[in-house]
Amino acid sequence: MRVLIPGISGGIARKLALRLKHAGHEVAGVDVRPWETAREAGIEVFRGDVRKRAAEDVFRRWRPEAVVHMATVTAFTVPGAERGRINLDGTKAVFDHCATHGVKQLLFVGRHTFYGAAPDSPLYHSEDEPPRALEAIPELADLVASDLYAATALWRMPSLTTAVLRLPYTLGEPGTGTLATFLKGRRVPLVLGFDPLFHVLQEEDVVTALHLALEKQLRGIFNVAGPPPIPLSVIVRETGRTVVPLPAPVLSFLMGRAGLPRLSTGALDHLRYPIVVDNRRFLEATGFEYKHSVADTLRIYREAAPVPVSSGVL
């Protein structure tokens, strides 16, 4: 199968590309970021923005049969209006190109943060729930909107087999992603009096899940998760970091200062309330089994991203 991966230069996307190549698929990608060693692995990377004409040319000439859309960003990595352009306009462009150039299958890689973190929401979120993230965390609005846009393809573009996957926080080596970035320092702040459950999925398991979704030709919306969730404090401690519990107003003021990670205001809710997903639908559809336990996942991250010697005031 000819698989095109927009956003191929990201950490997980690279691993997926290599896995698919190893499994005998033809793999190419589109990204504004370089991947210097891709050609050595037999993977072609077209430099460019998925929203631009050059990207459409890739669809026209390379004729992918399947697309794994991983060219979305979180509020944590890209601020402001640019994020909206990448997530919303980029997603629309990918779907348009798929429709125009006869792509048969599309995986949209979304986030479990779609459901939002709130004190009164159910602990386990099912795929049928509305996006509460929109109410509490405006910084996630563009990601949520692109997830919803992707979901409309299920009835808008019936000839395209679309799967919307909502992935939890991922950890692995070299330690990229929202959670990995949050854990980078020696000391990690938590909101005093709260310790939410977090889902973590090792990057290799994420790749397995995406690979399975592609091979099983999933259609629909699916939550993806691995081991049962664990408290954030356990994640912090087991990755060798030190928990620094701070009252919410103090933490809100200190974010991005004194060596603490920068977080959007709304993201503070993620440090108070859990977002746990019910992945039964995905398990039934794919038979997915995670290989890495939580302990494994945290150990791998700890070894790949050792505790820095010093980090700011804290």
Next chain:
Amino acid sequence: MLRSIAVALSDGLDARVDRLALPFNEYGVDPYGISRKHVRDALRVFALIYRYYFRVKCHGIQHIPAKGRGMLVGNHSGGVAVDGAMVLTSTMLEMDPPRLAQGMVERFLHKFPVSSLWASRTGQFTGLPEHARRLLEDDRLLMIFPEGARGTAKLFPDRYSLVDFGTGFIRLALQTRSPIIPFAFLGGGSAIPTVFNAYALGKLLGVPYVPLTPYLLPVPLPVQLEIHYGEPLVFHGTGDEEDHVIEGYVAKVKERIAGLIERGRAERQHRGLSRKLLP
């Protein structure tokens, strides 16, 4: 001497927590975030209160299934959650093997620091149908007070009355084929003799109300409390029945709880304990 008794007591409690049939992982946390450590710490405090402060008498514990799903459904008694805490402690201390009763609690509890953390880690989740259904499907033991916040708002003269019950728990019991174990909680109204509920103050603090007692704060008095569990009630149906059918089932549960309250009070009077603040 006292120290050795305390150590022996906590050892016994720890063993009880270890015997809980919950799927704790390598970090002592189950898939719902219930933590062995937090349950252990909470039980150490609750057991002392249960045994030595309230000297709780528990009757009919054999009616609670040793395993599998079940709903403990009872009356609210007392302006704060003394009833829930003591029912939870009773299933941990009096059952063999022990079971953890998981309460469906008011929404505000999870908004605040510390209370949110401890409620989550001891399995006390917001009273949402999603939570209740999932837990029952996982064969857990649920604790439900169908009177809701209005039940805890009863004033001292009304302490043994029952206010209107919600109906959702019956539909859920039918849908999940769960037995309902009715219980009566006696004495909470005397432990916290509420004379006035300060709703405006409650709104200010983000809670439904603040119960005020003759001595102002809702600090529980050392009243002897009683829990009377009744025989399980099993209703048959799909949960899609007409409202009047469901209301009929609710009335049966309410009647059974009222009967347990009356029987408990009568037995207590018969034992000549009426001067100890209860009934």
